[in-house]
Amino acid sequence: MNPEDLLLLVTREMPYGKYKGRLFADLPGHYLNWFAREGFPKGEVGRLLQLMQEIDHNGLKPLLDPLRTRPRVPDQD
DSSP states (O other), X not given: OOTHHHHHHTTOXXXXXXXXXXXXXXXXXXXXXHHHHHOOOSHHHHHHHHHHHHHHHTTOGGGGHHHHTOOOOOOOO
């Protein structure tokens, strides 16, 4: 696992499907479990879905809460 992926879970949105536009961290467990049964897509989306499914399945979602409230650093020009 790449540690930066945890931050992506609370900042990236699902790009397609029934839950398009919802943060990966906010996807429902039944949806994540469906991917676990049917197969995760390739690439970054699949990697984030798989990580989120593991976190959800093991009851670790509260570990993402501090990342949600993390102050954003302004872009450096």
